[in-house]
Amino acid sequence: MLPTPTKFALVSGTSEGSSKLNAFDHALLNAGVGNCNLLKVSSILPPGAKLVADLNIPAGSLVPIAYGSLCLDSPGELIAAAVGVGIGDPESYGVIMEYSGRASKDEAEVQIKRMVEEAFAKRGLALSQILVRAVEHKVENTGCAFAAVALWY
Amino acid sequence: MLPTPTKFALVSGTSEGSSKLNAFDHALLNAGVGNCNLLKVSSILPPGAKLVADLNIPAGSLVPIAYGSLCLDSPGELIAAAVGVGIGDPESYGVIMEYSGRASKDEAEVQIKRMVEEAFAKRGLALSQILVRAVEHKVENTGCAFAAVALWY
Amino acid sequence: MLPTPTKFALVSGTSEGSSKLNAFDHALLNAGVGNCNLLKVSSILPPGAKLVADLNIPAGSLVPIAYGSLCLDSPGELIAAAVGVGIGDPESYGVIMEYSGRASKDEAEVQIKRMVEEAFAKRGLALSQILVRAVEHKVENTGCAFAAVALWY
Numbered sequence: 212m213l214p215t216p217t218k219f220a221l222v223s224g225t226s227e228g229s230s231k232l233n234a235f236d237h238a239l240l241n242a243g244v245g246n247c248n249l250l251k252v253s254s255i256l257p258p259g260a261k262l263v264a265d266l267n268i269p270a271g272s273l274v275p276i277a278y279g280s281l282c283l284d285s286p287g288e289l290i291a292a293a294v295g296v297g298i299g300d301p302e303s304y305g306v307i308m309e310y311s312g313r314a315s316k317d318e319a320e321v322q323i324k325r326m327v328e329e330a331f332a333k334r335g336l337a338l339s340q341i342l343v344r345a346v347e348h349k350v351e352n353t354g355c356a357f358a359a360v361a362l363w364y
Numbered sequence: 365m366l367p368t369p370t371k372f373a374l375v376s377g378t379s380e381g382s383s384k385l386n387a388f389d390h391a392l393l394n395a396g397v398g399n400c401n402l403l404k405v406s407s408i409l410p411p412g413a414k415l416v417a418d419l420n421i422p423a424g425s426l427v428p429i430a431y432g433s434l435c436l437d438s439p440g441e442l443i444a445a446a447v448g449v450g451i452g453d454p455e456s457y458g459v460i461m462e463y464s465g466r467a468s469k470d471e472a473e474v475q476i477k478r479m480v481e482e483a484f485a486k487r488g489l490a491l492s493q494i495l496v497r498a499v500e501h502k503v504e505n506t507g508c509a510f511a512a513v514a515l516w517y
Numbered sequence: 518m519l520p521t522p523t524k525f526a527l528v529s530g531t532s533e534g535s536s537k538l539n540a541f542d543h544a545l546l547n548a549g550v551g552n553c554n555l556l557k558v559s560s561i562l563p564p565g566a567k568l569v570a571d572l573n574i575p576a577g578s579l580v581p582i583a584y585g586s587l588c589l590d591s592p593g594e595l596i597a598a599a600v601g602v603g604i605g606d607p608e609s610y611g612v613i614m615e616y617s618g619r620a621s622k623d624e625a626e627v628q629i630k631r632m633v634e635e636a637f638a639k640r641g642l643a644l645s646q647i648l649v650r651a652v653e654h655k656v657e658n659t660g661c662a663f664a665a666v667a668l669w670y
Binding site for chain 2: 212214215250251252253254255256258277304308309325330333334362
């Protein structure tokens with residue numbers, strides 16, 4: 212099987228770019244994961260994974276990552292992205308939720324917490340902690356908001 | 365290289381949720397893959413992979429998976445998802461097709477079979493069997509239909 | 518960690534199909550990667566990765582790949598897909614950009630070069646070479662244009 216990640220970090224970034232993909236690329240750089248090969252996953256925190264501040268990922272590595280992202284070319288619009296990690300029993304898995312939308316950071320935080328709570332309720336698990344990372348960005352020309360839980364080893 | 369999966373299972377689920385992502389998460393739980401990290405693939409059955417009824421995947425694992433999914437917030441609408449696995453020569457690879465849409469389960473099954481047949485015809489391969497898994501769901505508020513071929517080891 | 522790819526190839530294909538997914542499947546076959554399990558990545562060329570003409574990937578393998586793709590059912594429309602690989606210091610990583618749109622191959626090439634240049638400028642890196650692969654396709658019924666950088670071992 213593929214190796215299960217053992218560490219995680221919450222990261223976020225925003226940026227402008229001359230295309231949506233460039234704005235996304237710059238937002239990844241701003242978040243500190245711009246030089247990795249992101250493999251989007253849907254989205255469970257592996258049991259025992261440790262929260263770290265800095266992932267020290269070598270350039271070009273394949274990085275499992277859960278993220279919310281919105282890249283938009285509507286000048287003046289406020290966009291936000293958020294991730295939430297729900298943690299219950301420290302020996303068990305957690306649940307990661309992602310959000311992006313035309314919203315403020317505050318609205319994204321409220322929404323992501325609600326989503327994590329629902330995921331735990333649906334599993335019948337007690338929730339002891341929610342880690343949240345959210346960003347907002349006012350689009351100038353073509354902008355991107357990105358928030359992620361990067362999983363690593 | 366990344367390890368090539370050796371087992372597969374067809375799974376499906378439907379659910380409601382208060383957001384599209386929560387509906388998706390609940391549909392994954394209903395399908396039995398809600399506590400994994402899904403890595404979406406496009407979509408070949410590896411040669412020699414064995415069909416199993418239960419995958420026994422540890423929580424948080426990285427799971428290559430081909431899936432069709434539709435999450436919709438249009439109350440009253442009928443949605444469906446389907447996967448099909450075309451198998452020809454048992455020593456060779458198979459082809460997986462995915463479908464989702466505003467359709468019934470029956471319509472999704474007809475469509476997915478046709479897609480698998482076309483994939484085999486295009487490859488000039490004889491088709492000996494098509495495995496199909498399909499579900500439908502009538503949206504109450506925000507619903508999701510999900511059908512997948514999970515690949516495992 | 519997941520093994521970091523050591524080789525890469527630029528591939529492209531176009532095709533018609535009776536559904537968008539079949540058109541995509543046929544375009545992958547046309548590009549020579551139709552019998553793999555594509556894992557979409559976002560999108561860095563690992564340091565030291567070697568350009569090869571033929572990847573010789575076993576069927577069913579999990580293949581990290583950066584791609585641009587557009588599948589459209591608008592008869593008569595011209596669609597294009599392109600990838601660009603920016604290479605600077607040969608010992609360091611490169612940056613891959615992907616594009617797809619209602620455009621000609623020439624327009625896609627201009628756009629992808631601009632995107633790679635911007636990615637290097639943003640990183641403050643000198644760009645010594647851009648590899649580009651682009652295709653165009655005039656849709657008959659349901660068509661697909663696909664261009665990719667496949668990463669391998």
